[in-house]
Amino acid sequence: MDxxxxxxxxxxxxxxxxxxxxxxRLLGVSQAAVSKWDRLSKPLPHQHVLKVEETLGLSRxxxxxxxxxxxxxxxxxxxxxxxxxxxxxxIPS
Numbered sequence: 625m626d627x628x629x630x631x632x633x634x635x636x637x638x639x640x641x642x643x644x645x646x647x648x649r650l651l652g653v654s655q656a657a658v659s660k661w662d663r664l665s666k667p668l669p670h671q672h673v674l675k676v677e678e679t680l681g682l683s684r685x686x687x688x689x690x691x692x693x694x695x696x697x698x699x700x701x702x703x704x705x706x707x708x709x710x711x712x713x714x715i716p717s
Contacts, residue, residue: 630667633686638662640680650679 641647644658651658651672661668668676668687677684684692 628686630686630688630690631665633682634661634666634668637668637676637680637682637687640682651675 638644638647638658641650644662645655648655648658653672660666667690670688670691673684673687673691676682676687685694
């Protein structure tokens with residue numbers, strides 16, 4: 625999924641679970657809690673992200689990009705300097 629809105633991803637989680645009640649059972653919370661998250665357009669609470677990822681196949685990066693940002697490409701490390709053997713006087717040969 626490409627950088628989707630976490631609120632829309634929450635709604636996809638509800639659909640994948642089958643209902644608000646089913647998602648609530650999966651997470652061990654009340655249906656009213658799930659309804660409140662949906663109604664108030666709240667992202668999935670942090671303590672439930674990994675469970676939803678595992679059971680419903682939604683990426684943690686999409687569910688909570690504020691907590692799980694996608695990997696940032698860092699530049700490749702530069703090669704270490706070439707070590708040239710020195711002669712007995714400490715001068716590179």
